Amino acid sequence: MSLFKVKEFWQTKCGSDEEFDGAAIAVDTINNASVVCLGSISGFLRVYSPSSSTGYDVKDLLVEQDLSSPILSVLIGKFIPSSSSPAIAVLHPKRLCVFGLNANEGGGGASLDKIYDHALGINGQHFTACNMCYGGFGGDSDRDHICVQSMDGRIQIFEQDVHAFTRRLKNVLIPGPITYVDKIDSxxxxxxxxQVECYKYNVLASSQSDGSEATAQAPDEDDLKKKRRASVTTMKGVTVDWSVCVGEPVLDIKVGKFCSSERKGQVDIIVVGANCLFAISESGSIRMQKKLGYDPSSMCLFDNPSGMPNQNLIVTSFDSTMNIFREQKVIWSSKLQSVPIACFVAEFQGHRGMIVTLDDEGFLSIVFLGTDPANESVVAPESKEFNYDDVDEEHRKLLGIIRASQSDNRVEPREKVVMRTQVPKNLDPPGSIHDLDGGWEHILTSCVRQDGGILQLTAKLFLTYTGTGSVKDVTCTLNLPPCVMTKDAAINIGSLRGGSATPMIIDITFYADAYVLPTSNVVEVTAMFLTPKGEPRTAMCSMKLPMCFFCRLQEPVKEPTYKFKLETNRQPVMLATLFDDMFQVLGEEEASSVGGQTANYVLTFRYWVNDDNGVPLNATVLLSKNAGRYRVQSHCLPALWWVGKELCERISGYFAATESSESGFEMSYNEPHLPLQDFFTCVDQHHHWRARLKECQSNLNDTSHQFRTIEKRLLLRFKDRNAVPLQQLDVLMSETYHRLLDLARVVEEAQANVARSGNGLSCAVHLMLLFVKLRYRLSEEEEEVLAAHISPVVLEGEGCGWEELTDLGVTDLLRTVLAKKSGQEGEGSSTGQVRVVMPEDTNKLKKHISIAVDRIHKGARLV
Structure with missing residues (x-):
């Protein structure tokens, strides 16, 4: 459908920019002339009667009157008692006024005469109007009645100069548009x-009175109380005839014949929502639904000029377009100069089909559909002889550009944020605990303290923008390991200037958690920003925190409960050489007690964390004097992971720096069996505390329900006018309240135990993955596949737990790459939805892990 410009017939500006701040509009025929009534929030009522197609003339403004109250809505209808002459109904927030429009003698303009008015709300009831509609309520075809809807969902019915009744509608938090359907009197x-709801007029009229009718005598306080109580019971008397859920906010509702049908006298209720157009029958069924694809601003129905019984529909949008629908098809589209907030179709000066629009800037216009295109059409180039050689050359160039953009060696843009970090090898000097006062209680209660201060490490982040100018709103996000804390995980930088040799330096202070074993020492930093052209970019870097941030050296201890050995094909490297950085942070006394000749063969590392019995966790590394064998031992299995990981990385890094990459250095784990039973103990402990937490939360939920039930019963007793015995409900409520507090403390303890056991399980999974990698010579790709299915990341929350997800992952491995036969690969894999629930025990999970490890032992590969 082509987009055409509309032709302007008549236009005027409705008041000044300061005075026009919203308007209500109505278009109809008064005294055999088409008029436009316009009311503003400032209180001005204007009546226009365009008399010329050459543009606005002073004579076109019949009336301009200040009513000294905001105007919410304007209607034109037969509102005068014992008269069929049209009148103007004006809705104010607290009053409804009806005016007659009378032509002045001599033909100069017109005047407004107030015929009657109604105060909204009777007998002291608060009523603030929102909108109104009119029609021949109750089948009265000779006159029009008015229905006013309030901001709280009440409607007042006025039979011209008489107030009929007031009712309250249901489910009204914010009032929506309202209209009257004459055929069904609703x-x-x-x-x-x-939802779109329908209320029968006779049902509203016959429902219980809400006490709003006027009384002959002034009511006393008792009468007012009775009437207000009657008002409450009225809500039960109003029933909905039918309801249709449209699923989006409703902009406007109109009534007419829009959809084609063989039934005579059929009417359609046209509903325009935020995204869709609906046509609803008078019985409440959806006849038609169409997605608009734009934000509608107004709509109106008008008769088909070809004489067909169906009406056409105009829908305007916020992109200044006007679309005309015939049923579901758009038969015309036009471009407007501004955004219309209301539109009507009427006849002016003998011209039918003129469109009246009011835009958001206060311009009242009368236009008609034109045939000039809104945009210039694309002119076809002159035909010329086709050169296939040029086409092939252009095709080769385009293919080169496509391949260059999809290659891995992509050229980085010149305008980017470059980050680098500087991490000290030593901790910060001991500071005061009061350094963190002011909202950082979570760090104060969990961080490690030494020498009366807080253990902390301050790293520096350097940011440089390589482009010209500057970038604004740069956000640096820190992805921290569970054992590391900081004040702000997100750092906002207002502006970062480019072209400067001096980078921006940001100090980041880290604090060690005294309740979490270390699982990783890598902090990832991500910078997100927008280029001056508005393109989103990211930059990433990582920093490794030193080992002294997580543990310290102490005098050697013997704790051979859990241990593992690592063997290398090289001569042993002295432990004091591998961990020389750990000696630099010790004082003279500590260095003398820990150092010495034994430091080359035995080192004990003490974590900041204590076990369940309050004993400090530590791990000891021993070196064989004759061969390149290393042993790590501890009285706690999770404590082996961090020291063992550091030992492997430092040994590999030492020989990588001193030898060539082709030297053939190997490290292996050659124990006869993997410590699966010790690992399963950590799994059982974590599952036990999860089940305990679930039980405690269930008890807390039941007790909370009991407490709420007792509260309701007590409230009913207190509201009763006749005092009745409490029957020990107060004692029961007090006991339930104290039980709630006790259960809340138990739940908190269970949550802490789940987190603690989850941290130990994460370390144990890391350790088992290391053993499997070293024992069965897994490649890096195979290691990633195994870690993806048996994840060392243990997340706690309301959703799926580690046991359920790991069981699904291991089962997938057994059905695919670890299947017994190659022909069975992929068999049994479930393509439907799998319900994931917490298992009652871990027997199935442990069996699947054992089978997976056994098949890897027998030579199965993960890739």
Whole structure:
């Protein structure tokens, strides 16, 4: 569908920019002339009667009157008692006024005469109007009645100069548009539950009175109380005839014949939502639904000029376009100069089909559909002889550009943020605990303290922008290991200037957690920013925290409960050489007690964390004097991981720096069996505390429900006018309250135990993955596959736990790459939905892990 410009017939500006701040508009015929009534929030009511197609004239403004109150809505109808002459109904927030429009003698303009008015809300009830509609309520075809809807969902019915009744609608938090359907004698409106509802007029009229009718005598306080109580019971009397869920906010509702049908007299309720157009039958069924694809601003129905019984529909949008629908098809599209907030179709000066629009800037326009295109069409180039050689050359160039953009060796953009870090090898000098006062209680209660201060490490982050100018709103996000804390995980930088040799330096202070064993020492930093052209970019870097941040050396101890051996094909390297950085942070007394000749063969590392009995966790490394064998031992299995990882990395790094890459250095784990039973103990402990937490939360939920039930019963007793005995409900409530507090403390303890056992399980999984890698010579790709299915990351929360996810991962391995036969690979894999729930025990998980390790032992490969 082509987009055409509309032709302007007549236009005027409705007041000044300061005065026009929203308007209500109505278009109809008064005194055999088409008029446009316009009311503003500032209180001005204007009546226009365009008399010329050459543009606005002073004579076109019939009335301009300040009503001294905001105007919410304007209607034109037969509102005068005992008269069929049209009148103007004006809705104010607290009052409804009806005016007659009378032409002045001599033909100069017109005047407004107030015929009657109504105060909204009777007998002291608060009523603030929102919108209104009109029609021949109750089948009265000779006159029009008015229905006013309030901000709290009440409707007041006025039979011209008489107030009929007041009712309250259901499910109204924010009132929606309301209209009257004459054929079914009903009101149709939209509620706050994104539904379109229909209320029969006779049902509203015959429902219980809410006490709003006027009384002949002034009511006393008792009468007012009775009427207010009656008002509450009225809510039960109003019932909905039908309801349709449209699933989106409703902009406007119109009534007409829109959809084609063989039934005569059929009407359609046209609903325009935020995204869709609906046509609903008078019985509440959806006849048509169409997605618009744009944000609608207004709509109106108008008669088909070809004489067909179906009406056409105009829908305007916030992108200044006007679309005309015939049923579901767009038969015309036009481009407007501004965004219309209201539109009507009427006849002016004998011209039918003129479109009245009011835009958001206060311009009132009368336009008609034009045939000039909104945009210039693309002119076809002159035909010329086709050169296939040029086409082939251009094709080769385009292919080169595509391959260059998809290659791995992609050229980085010149305008980027470059980050580098500087991490000290030593800790910060001991500081005061009060350095963290001011909202950092979580660090104060969990961080490690030494010498009366807080153990901390301050690293430096250097940022440089390589482009010209500057970038704004750079956000640096820190991805921390579980054992590391900092004040702010996200750092916002207002502006970063480019072209400068001096980078921006940011100090980041890290604190060690005294309750979590270290699993990793890598902190990832991600910088997110927008280039001056608005393109989103990211930059990443990582920093490794020193080993002294997580543990320290102490005098050697013998703890051979758990141990493992690493063997190398090289001569042993002295431990004092491998861990020389750990000696630099010791004082003279500590260095003398830890150092010496034994430091080359025995070193004990003490973590900042204690076990369940309050004993400090440590790990000891021993070196064989005759061969390149290293042993790591501890009284706690998870404590072996961090020291063992550091030992492997330092040995590999030492020989990589002193020998060539082709030297054939190897490290292996040659124990006869993997310590699976010790690993399964950590799994059982974690599952036990998860089950304990689930049980405690269930007890807390039951006790909370009991407490709420007792509260409700006590409230009913207190509200009762006749005092009745409490029957020990107060004692029961006090006991339940104290039980709630006790259960809350138990839940907190269970949560702490789950987190503690999860941390130990994470270290144990890391350790088992290291053993499997060294024993069965897994490649890096195979190591990644195994870690993806048996993840060392243990997440705690309301969702799936580690046991469920690991069981699914190991089962997938056994069905695919670790299947017994190559022909069985992929068999049994489930393609449907799998319900993941916490298992009652870990027997199935432990069996699957044992089978997977056994098949790797027998030679199965993961890749």
């Amino acid at each position: 009101f149709v409106t939209a509620n706050s539950q994104l």
